[in-house]
Amino acid sequence: MADDPAQGAGAVVTRSEPLWRPGNSACAGCGMSLGLQWLDQALHGGMLTLVVPACCAVATPGAFPDSAYGVPAVGSTFASSPAVATGVSRVHELNDEPDPTICWAGDGGTYDIGMATLSAAAERNEDVIYVCYDNEIYGNTGGQRSSATPAGARTTTTPAGKPEPKKDVMAIMAAHGVPYAATLSLAHHDDFMRKLAVAQTTRGFRFLLLLSPCPAGWKSEPADTVELSRLAVACGVFPLYEVFNGRRYRINARADGTPLEDYLARQKRFAGVAFDVEAARTATKEKWARLEALAANFPTTDVSVTGDAGHLWLRVLVEDRPSVLARVAGQVSRRGVNIETVVVRHLPDRAHTYITLGVDADEATAERVARGIARLDAVVDVEPFVGECPEPQAEQEPKAEMRPDPDTPPTVR
């Protein structure tokens, strides 16, 4: 029964084809199309199964017998991608196949028709990466309003501009307590790659929201897609942030004072309607106030110990560069805490590393240590917990494991 006889059931399969090949029929300047290429970069040639509901991502790869996808892609019914991905992911797991299952769905499939299915898969914490490419419109059917359409935007079904504000899908997903949720911008390549790396090394349901400019629907210039992505972040309309376990918020980029009008002026969907710029500015400010309040304690105070019984551990996500491990270890030793075990695991992007430290400390001390580590600039995330060491994980051996000598700082072999 085993296919891929050369590979073995549990092997990581690399592929020669790009995920999103030339010849697709995506519009010029399509944010989704660029997003798929960035997704490919983030996966570093690893195999995956894509699950794509009926949307632009099924309409643009081409018609039978051709497909622009260089990976297995299941075109599901519109509302079903999280359910179909559940089935695929569970069977991968039954057969020890490490290939991630990735949903790639638009805002119609996410915010609207697929919301119940999405919520259920998130609640079950299925081992699925869900990416919503949010073009704030039903693009594939020619540009009708969705609940992701922002207030004031003209669509074919809101000719006078949409009266209601955009649904806050990130808040909804965070409320599910999913292990990881993050927003993505096509103008922030490093941030995109880092978040995809975190997503790939996290198990359970991961939700990623990509702002995906749609020149046809936004009535914008195709060449402006990246610039619009940059402006959306710069003026504060689309905050870049991430949420760990639904509790810990981290803001990745703050508004830089760029006027909202700079973002709006490049999109004709906001032209010719009675658009209340002041109301939009107020709404953006309120959104930021909520977000800043949620993120205020991160990462310096919300490092409470989780878990049941067993050893105390600190799981630290760092940028992979020289001396970071020594600086992390320094934060531990300066509080007189002994390191019992160090496990270092590189992420597939080769730019980030997980350092898991077994520490001989009480919980209060461990939290103080975690706060200290969290202040280091190379540290992305730190999570103290009690329990069995979660590593090495089945799919990847740790790079190094050692008992530290008090006189010699730990190093990676």
Added chain:
Amino acid sequence: MLAAAGEANRVARGCCSGVYPITPQTEIMESLTAYPFTKGAVVTVESEHSAMGVCIGASIAGARAYTASAANGLLYMTENVFAAGYYRLPIVLVAANRTIGPPWNIWVDQGDSLALRDAAMLQFYCESHQDLVDTILVAFRVAEDPRVLLPALVAQDGFVLSHALMDVDLPDQTQVDAFLPPLDLPHRIRRDHPRIYGGLTWPRDTQRQREDIEHAMQAVPHVMEGVLDEFETVFGRRPAGAFPAACTDDADLVIVACNTMARTAMHVVEARRARGERVGLVRAKLFRPFLRDELVRALGSARRVAVLDRNHSPGSGGIFWAEVVASLAGRSDVLVQDYIVGLGGTDVPHAVIDAIVDDLAARECAGPPVFFEEGG
């Protein structure tokens, strides 16, 4: 039997189901979630639509998949039932036939599964627990045959059968393993051969795909014959084929019925035979594909046919009746009358079927579908 069929795939890619409760099939999903599969996952989802969605994902990934539903649950699932057929996935779906609401009514009526008649899916209708157990295994074998590769629905009457107790010869796992080989879905996801499932097709390719499905349906009688032979070898008994017939060789009048109504009708046939009346019964077990030639053969010499329909297609009549009439096209010598009975779980006792036989025997010509009930 669903669990045994799933367990039989433990040496292949396992089994995986999405399940969602609805009366009267809830006990099926409860027993599945409790079953200790060696290599399986049962996912308790938020809707029937997603239950079939999970089965689709699992099946495309190569696992054996199955679920169960009824009434409005089947309707809610419908979009993905069609999808499963068009993806050519051999998923088995058990239906505990129940009336579609509103108004809400939990009793038997075959209108729910028959509403899925135009999906690319086999449909079996069962009269007893033994029939159900055997047919589920047969359905997997036929559905998974490379010449077929279509989902299969196995229907039973809600409550009348689903909540009744009967003696059943339950095969053990060794027998099931011998009968049901590991699933090797030829078009499953393969990491070394990326494909797109459910992409765009142009009109001509779409028509050809539908034609392929028709060919798969046409392969069913031949495939099923072989499967029933093997079933007999392994289990020592032979489940019924498409149209099991009784007393039809010399019958003037034949009743066509499905599910438990056919058992009641059999008692009427026996009583009338005892009085010397030439009455017979054809049980409609296989509804999709509908094997018209086999039905005509099963009807034998009958010149009067009473079709009992526990379903109603408004503006047309009984759904089985329409199929029977189409099968007898051009046969002006046969009088076919539709009797719509037992809707919403209304009881269909001997007296009703007796009255139907009398009604048909007295008719000079067929009329429009009749809503028939006890006493009138």
